[in-house]
């Protein structure tokens with residue numbers, strides 16, 4: 001039994017066309033969406049093993065959604081932009097800190113009565129310099145802040161080397177080329193298999209991927225294709241490794257961006273929410289990104305029960 005939540009930063013459902021790199025045949029992404037491309041033409045689908053829907057990321061607040069408040073909403077189920085009075089990011093807004101501390105996904109999972117020594121896990125590994133920088137400036141990302149608040153271990157470069165963590169770029173390429181760190185190169189497929197293996201030791205495992213948002217800001221079509229190709233292979237490996245009668249894979253985003261390469265900013269488009277496998281029905285009523293954390297907790301509770 002494994003529940004995996006893959007958070008893809010900056011993926012919205014926008015109009016078809018050459019500006020939208022998601023409007024292309026991505027086999028694994030389409031498999032998650034019952035054969036459909038991830039565009040604004042996506043039709044909701046619900047059955048025992050699948051939820052395919054679009055959810056709101058603007059949360060009643062004007063302006064363009066940002067990662068700090070959007071991720072607070074996604075990972076705590078509280079309205080981050082309303083608490084902050086505006087969309088804010090990329091780091092957590094001070095007015096969302098209490099909500100993150102009390103209601104974050106990891107904390108909620110840790111409190112459940114489930115047969116795991118470490119119920120919640122965050123599968124991303126971070127290089128040493130991230131820890132020194134974040135500690136010195138007290139500037140943690142939303143997910144690492146949630147880990148600190150919930151006593152969930154933040155994985156390290158050593159975990160990446162032993163296969164107990166994934167690099168944020170899936171392959172390790174950026175760690176080797178940009179950071180000069182000695183980590184193994186892995187294919188996106190191997191990274192997917194690795195995430196499935198890590199998830200088997202926990203009730204709920206999260207992986208965060210932000211190169212989708214980076215490619216959107218860069219307005220770089222070639223980079224967007226490369227990033228989506230790797231994400232598609234990664235998701236394909238997860239679908240192969242997981243058993244839909246026992247396991248659950250859920251994916252969502254914090255705001256749109258990549259789906260419109262004609263602009264370099266985030267968008268107000270709805271974002272895809274896809275759940276595949278056991279407990280997918282927990283996501284059927286979701287209407288906004290604030291509904292994702294409660295649905296994940298419900299899915300884990302249902303599996304444990």
Ligand SMILES: [Zn+2]
Nearest residue numbers: 010067213266
């Ligand atoms: Zn962004």
